[in-house]
Structure formats: structure tokens, C-alpha cells
Amino acid sequence: MGPTVAEIKQKLQQADAAEFAVLERSLIADTRKGVRAAVESARKRLAALEAEQQRLEGMYAFQADIAGGKLVVGLDEVGRGPLAGPLAVGAVVLPDEPHIAGLNDSKQVKPEERERIAEQVKQVALTWTVQYIEPSDIDAHGMTASLTTAFCRAIAAVEAQGVQPEVVLLDGNPLHLDAREINVVKGDGKCASIAAASIVAKVERDALMCEYAKRFPAYDFASNKGYASAAHIEAIEQQGLCPIHRVSFCHAFTQESLF
The missing domain is CATH 3.30.420.10 (Ribonuclease H-like superfamily/Ribonuclease H)
Structure with missing residues (x-):
């Protein structure tokens, strides 16, 4: 009895490009739907890894060139x-x-x-x-x-x-x-x-x-990082500005009341 679909899927998920090429050839006659799906998934995963590697190398090459x-x-x-x-x-x-x-x-x-x-x-x-x-x-x-x-x-x-x-x-x-x-x-x-x-x-x-x-917990800076989320704007309108606000950026939301 040959390997199960689950076993084949696990091998494909862990395979690098060279290993995938060998597995793909060995599975060419296996028509089980789960196997065909696992082969295609592995192919897409490796293609994405290759594209990412090329993108990264391109960033370093661009820098060296410029x-x-x-x-x-x-x-x-x-x-x-x-x-x-x-x-x-x-x-x-x-x-x-x-x-x-x-x-x-x-x-x-x-x-x-x-x-x-x-x-x-x-x-x-x-x-x-x-x-x-x-x-x-x-x-x-x-x-x-x-x-x-x-x-x-x-x-x-x-x-x-x-x-x-x-x-x-x-x-x-x-x-x-x-x-x-x-x-x-x-x-x-x-x-x-x-x-x-x-x-x-x-x-x-x-x-x-x-x-x-x-x-300054009223402004939820952990979530908005200081950007103009709806909740942040509402907090300004209710609380006024705190010492780390950029006053010149907030004229639309406050009368510049400070605490």
C-alpha cells in the first residue's frame, strides 16, 4: 500500500524546489483529488518563494546599481x-x-x-x-x-x-x-x-x-499611533489636546484647549 494523501501532503508542504521536482514526477500518475490539490498548492508556494527571493535580490541590486x-x-x-x-x-x-x-x-x-x-x-x-x-x-x-x-x-x-x-x-x-x-x-x-x-x-x-x-489613555495611541482615526478625533473633541499633539495639525477638531 502506497503513502496516504495526508503523508504526501506533508512531504509536499516541506519540500524545497529540488525535492518538489522529484515528488511531482513520482506523483504524475496519482489521480487522487487530494494529491493533485496538494501538488498544485506546493507549486504555488514555491513559485511565491521564488518571486519573493527575486524581489529581495532586486532591492539589493537596485541599491548597488544606483x-x-x-x-x-x-x-x-x-x-x-x-x-x-x-x-x-x-x-x-x-x-x-x-x-x-x-x-x-x-x-x-x-x-x-x-x-x-x-x-x-x-x-x-x-x-x-x-x-x-x-x-x-x-x-x-x-x-x-x-x-x-x-x-x-x-x-x-x-x-x-x-x-x-x-x-x-x-x-x-x-x-x-x-x-x-x-x-x-x-x-x-x-x-x-x-x-x-x-x-x-x-x-x-x-x-x-x-x-x-x-x-494618555483617552486617545488610544496604542491602536492609532497618533493618526486621525475616528475614535482619536472623537477623543480630541471630548478631551482637548494632550502634550504630544501637534497643535497645528488639529485646528479642525479643537479650539486648542490644552491640559
């Missing part, structure tokens, strides 16, 4: 749009190897995966940092100036750790903040170091907003 093989620091911002909490800018200098599985625009990565990837980035990176601009400074100077300040601080922090990047890869449009600057529109989905900066900044800022949620 920087001419020079040492780069990738930078990205998180928290440009929230009503509360700081602006965060991440900066990461990655080695050529090892490649970090799952690197992508932080918005495209599930929260639990972001935390895993952020931890691996911190372990693998030559250096990394997250710099913050507080809400009061955003109110005082505006977002464009705040972004420039945060990016400059991040570059300085990287260099203070003894790493001298030859290229500064910046997500988004030109800011003309550094002679080494190269801009990559939607770079967090194209370039490995920018994606790493995006994820580290997102994880660090989210953790900070969860800490703020303990101090």
Missing part, C-alpha cells in the same frame, strides 16, 4: 501625517551580505513581521539610528524644516558611530540636505537600506506611541 557599489546609508521618515507624536527618521547602513528576508516598505509588512525584520536589521547593520522631531518643534518650524533637521541628525548620528557613507539614499523628493544625496521616489519599496530604515523607524515609533498610550 550607488555605484559605494557604501550607502538609507534614510526614511515615519510619522509625517499623524495628529500626535513625533516625526521619526530611520537611517541604516547595511552590508552586502547577508540579505534580510522580508525587507520591504514598512506599510507592506505585517506588524509581527516588522518586529522580526527590525531586530534582524539591528543585528546585521553596520550601524542604525532613529531620530525624532517632537510635536512642539513640528508646530514651530513646519514639516519640511522638521524633515530636513531629522535627516541631518540621522546622518550625523551614523557618522558619529564611525561609519562614513559615500552615498546618502533618501526616500522621496530632493531635500538638498547633503552633497551625497540621491533621491529614490518610493524607495522604501525599491532599495534595501531605505526599506530597512523604514521598518526600524516604524517599529521604534510604534513602540514609543504605545508608551504614550499609558500616559
Whole structure:
């Protein structure tokens, strides 16, 4: 008696590409519906893994190409749009190897995966940092100036750790903040170091907003991270602003009453 459908399914679920090729040939005459479904499922799983591997390798290749093989620091911002909490800018200098599985625009990565990837980035990176601009400074100077300040601080922090990047890869449009600057529109989905900066900044800022949620529980910062959810807006209308709100972002919801 041959293997059961369940046994075949388990083997297919665990098979790599080479093992699948052998299994597929051995099962070509097996017409059981469960076997055919398991073979197709395994084929799709391996195709998705191959596509993901190519996407990841493409991010590293893109970075090497645009920087001419020079040492780069990738930078990205998180928290440009929230009503509360700081602006965060991440900066990461990655080695050529090892490649970090799952690197992508932080918005495209599930929260639990972001935390895993952020931890691996911190372990693998030559250096990394997250710099913050507080809400009061955003109110005082505006977002464009705040972004420039945060990016400059991040570059300085990287260099203070003894790493001298030859290229500064910046997500988004030109800011003309550094002679080494190269801009990559939607770079967090194209370039490995920018994606790493995006994820580290997102994880660090989210953790900070969860800490703020303990101090200011009325606003549910652990859930909304300072963004304008319906519940957050309702809390502002009922409670007024708290010390980490960006007053200049909240005129539509409050008469600027502070506590």
C-alpha cells in the first residue's frame, strides 16, 4: 500500500524546489483529488518563494546599481501625517551580505513581521539610528524644516558611530540636505537600506506611541499611533489636546484647549 494523501501532503508542504521536482514526477500518475490539490498548492508556494527571493535580490541590486557599489546609508521618515507624536527618521547602513528576508516598505509588512525584520536589521547593520522631531518643534518650524533637521541628525548620528557613507539614499523628493544625496521616489519599496530604515523607524515609533498610550489613555495611541482615526478625533473633541499633539495639525477638531 502506497503513502496516504495526508503523508504526501506533508512531504509536499516541506519540500524545497529540488525535492518538489522529484515528488511531482513520482506523483504524475496519482489521480487522487487530494494529491493533485496538494501538488498544485506546493507549486504555488514555491513559485511565491521564488518571486519573493527575486524581489529581495532586486532591492539589493537596485541599491548597488544606483550607488555605484559605494557604501550607502538609507534614510526614511515615519510619522509625517499623524495628529500626535513625533516625526521619526530611520537611517541604516547595511552590508552586502547577508540579505534580510522580508525587507520591504514598512506599510507592506505585517506588524509581527516588522518586529522580526527590525531586530534582524539591528543585528546585521553596520550601524542604525532613529531620530525624532517632537510635536512642539513640528508646530514651530513646519514639516519640511522638521524633515530636513531629522535627516541631518540621522546622518550625523551614523557618522558619529564611525561609519562614513559615500552615498546618502533618501526616500522621496530632493531635500538638498547633503552633497551625497540621491533621491529614490518610493524607495522604501525599491532599495534595501531605505526599506530597512523604514521598518526600524516604524517599529521604534510604534513602540514609543504605545508608551504614550499609558500616559494618555483617552486617545488610544496604542491602536492609532497618533493618526486621525475616528475614535482619536472623537477623543480630541471630548478631551482637548494632550502634550504630544501637534497643535497645528488639529485646528479642525479643537479650539486648542490644552491640559
